[in-house]
Amino acid sequence: MITVENLNYSVNGTQILHDVSVDLPKGGMTALIGPNGAGKSTLLSHVSRLLPLQTGRVRVDDLEIGHCASSDLARKLAILPQQVHFVTRLSVRELIRFGRYPHCKGRLGPKDHARVDAAIEAFGLEALSDRFLDTLSGGQRHKAHVAMTYAQDTDYLLLDEPLNNLDIAASRALMALLRDLADTQNKTIVIVLHDINFAAHYADHLVVMKDGQINCTGRPEDLVTTALLRDVFGTAANVEMVCNKPYVLP
Amino acid sequence: MRINPLIIGTLVLLGCCVLFMTLNSGGHWEFILKFRGRKLAALLLVGMSVSTATLLFQTISRNHILTPSIMGFDALYVLILTMSVFVIGSAGFNQLPSQVVFTLNLVLLIAASLALFGTLLGQHRADLMRMVLTGIIFGILFRSLTAFVNRMIDPNEFATIQVRSYARFNYIDVSLLTISVVLCTIALIACWRMRRQLDVVALGYETAVNLGENVKRRQTQVLILVAVLVSVSTALVGPVAFLGLLVVSLARLVAPNQTHATLLPLCALIAGIILVGGQTILEHILGLATPLSVVVDFVGGLVFLALVLRKGWT
Ligand SMILES: Nc1ncnc2c1ncn2[C@@H]1O[C@H](COP(=O)(O)OP(=O)(O)O)[C@@H](O)[C@H]1O
Numbered sequence: 193m194i195t196v197e198n199l200n201y202s203v204n205g206t207q208i209l210h211d212v213s214v215d216l217p218k219g220g221m222t223a224l225i226g227p228n229g230a231g232k233s234t235l236l237s238h239v240s241r242l243l244p245l246q247t248g249r250v251r252v253d254d255l256e257i258g259h260c261a262s263s264d265l266a267r268k269l270a271i272l273p274q275q276v277h278f279v280t281r282l283s284v285r286e287l288i289r290f291g292r293y294p295h296c297k298g299r300l301g302p303k304d305h306a307r308v309d310a311a312i313e314a315f316g317l318e319a320l321s322d323r324f325l326d327t328l329s330g331g332q333r334h335k336a337h338v339a340m341t342y343a344q345d346t347d348y349l350l351l352d353e354p355l356n357n358l359d360i361a362a363s364r365a366l367m368a369l370l371r372d373l374a375d376t377q378n379k380t381i382v383i384v385l386h387d388i389n390f391a392a393h394y395a396d397h398l399v400v401m402k403d404g405q406i407n408c409t410g411r412p413e414d415l416v417t418t419a420l421l422r423d424v425f426g427t428a429a430n431v432e433m434v435c436n437k438p439y440v441l442p
Numbered sequence: 443m444r445i446n447p448l449i450i451g452t453l454v455l456l457g458c459c460v461l462f463m464t465l466n467s468g469g470h471w472e473f474i475l476k477f478r479g480r481k482l483a484a485l486l487l488v489g490m491s492v493s494t495a496t497l498l499f500q501t502i503s504r505n506h507i508l509t510p511s512i513m514g515f516d517a518l519y520v521l522i523l524t525m526s527v528f529v530i531g532s533a534g535f536n537q538l539p540s541q542v543v544f545t546l547n548l549v550l551l552i553a554a555s556l557a558l559f560g561t562l563l564g565q566h567r568a569d570l571m572r573m574v575l576t577g578i579i580f581g582i583l584f585r586s587l588t589a590f591v592n593r594m595i596d597p598n599e600f601a602t603i604q605v606r607s608y609a610r611f612n613y614i615d616v617s618l619l620t621i622s623v624v625l626c627t628i629a630l631i632a633c634w635r636m637r638r639q640l641d642v643v644a645l646g647y648e649t650a651v652n653l654g655e656n657v658k659r660r661q662t663q664v665l666i667l668v669a670v671l672v673s674v675s676t677a678l679v680g681p682v683a684f685l686g687l688l689v690v691s692l693a694r695l696v697a698p699n700q701t702h703a704t705l706l707p708l709c710a711l712i713a714g715i716i717l718v719g720g721q722t723i724l725e726h727i728l729g730l731a732t733p734l735s736v737v738v739d740f741v742g743g744l745v746f747l748a749l750v751l752r753k754g755w756t
């Protein structure tokens with residue numbers, strides 16, 4: 193379980209997170225939703241030690257952020273940030289091989305190579321594996337990054353808006369793959385999503401954020417209502433139930 | 443099969459070294475071997491130091507345009523040197539063993555570069571434009587301060603500094619050769635041992651942290667190594683502005699992959715070829731009085747412009 197307690201964060205006197213306390217359950221898929229600027233990326237950055245803790249505590253199972261070795265956490269939790277930007281010229285396979293770094297420190301053994309091959313296969317990147325990243329489309333490059341975190345093979349996988357550059361087929365394929373990781377390999381997926389329908393359809397658990405605070409948490413079918421869209425997102429949209437799942441009408 | 447640039451580089455460098463030692467030797471072997479041997483060692487040492495420092499600096503600052511000299515590292519070295527002449531006077535300065543002066547300067551340079559560049563690199567969102575501007579401002583600041591201090595010291599003392607503040611491949615301060623070899627060897631071994639970690643740091647802050655690297659600590663370690671390597675090369679031959687950029691850009695162009703395990707030796711080889719080969723051609727074949735540093739800086743400056751114009755500010 194990921195436990196966040198009394199997390200505050202401010203930059204230049206502006207408070208961005210206000211005393212956030214939340215538990216993200218182990219196993220299954222938790223989706224983080226909320227309007228732009230609600231603090232979702234900031235929260236994930238704290239959990240993945242990309243930002244320094246100012247006040248509060250964050251624990252991932254038995255590891256406490258700021259008190260555990262960064263390399264230990266790298267074998268337990270992987271993050272795909274909202275924007276990644278590379279200077280090095282790398283091929284897709286070279287990038288994915290870096291996912292094994294926490295386990296082998298750059299000296300890949302047979303097990304590591306097998307996992308890299310599995311990642312390439314799972315994301316259908318066989319044909320692209322020797323291409324350089326800067327010759328790929330935004331969506332293909334993004335897929336390669338997700339494949340790297342897949343190769344990292346951690347219990348927790350944090351993804352910040354991974355559907356941004358993907359078309360509908362690629363989005364559904366990625367969500368199905370993440371769902372499968374949660375269901376068959378016991379991984380915990382924490383994902384920031386823009387599209388509430390994707391969140392309600394695929395996730396087991398929702399965390400709704402607004403203005404740097406946790407607004408509510410719970411099951412999608414209980415949370416996604418006309419009232420939530422009005423109060424949190426500020427839009428008067430209708431919600432319909434289809435096959436026992438809520439859908440926001442555009 | 444692709445030909446390995448490392449093997450070609452090694453062969454070319456060996457050829458350059460042989461030519462450097464034997465051309466126009468006139469048979470005075472004992473003198474030649476001693477005199478030219480030291481010079482050769484110094485050139486190789488400078489080549490390895492400058493190229494490694496540049497590569498490492500580009501890795502931790504995550505760009506392929508900036509180098510320690512563009513950021514004002516060697517200007518800082520000359521400033522510290524000038525300050526020490528000013529404080530202890532040239533008489534005292536010339537009495538002290540040059541190794542002591544060198545070590546003192548090195549410690550000061552490490553402290554100053556950690557204070558100045560450490561904070562700059564610490565902001566992991568720092569953009570390239572800001573780094574370039576800061577570097578230019580630092581460079582101008584260090585040079586003007588040096589000029590200011592020069593005006594306050596008398597001409598005799600100024601001569602002491604002047605010899606040491608221009609790039610000179612003909613006159614090499616061999617009294618520092620031993621300590622340079624020792625420091626450089628230690629620094630280069632340290633760099634080689636962290637080559638895999640450097641590959642990870644080159645991926646950028648977020649990805650490197652995700653993979654478990656302590657980026658801040660690594661940046662500090664690398665800054666210390668860069669300061670050591672810059673001190674060694676500046677002490678031996680003076681500031682060389684664009685050599686590092688020229689060498690590392692060439693290496694990236696011909697390297698079969700961009701890992702540090704490939705780039706570190708390749709950069710050292712190319713730097714050695716440019717310095718030893720260039721010096722051989724200028725000294726023995728063309729018989730020109732043009733200093734090598736002028737040629738290297740001219741070509742390196744063109745490469746810098748080409749990089750800036752081609753890549754824009756990405
Ligand atoms: N480095 C920063 N400096 C100032 N404000 C920031 C910084 N990073 C984020 N913010 C602000 O923090 C708030 C939350 O940002 P973020 O966590 O990225 O939101 P979300 O991911 O939910 O869209 C925003 O209002 C944003 O403007």
Ligand SMILES: [Mg+2]
Binds near residue numbers: 232233234274352
């Ligand atoms: Mg965000």
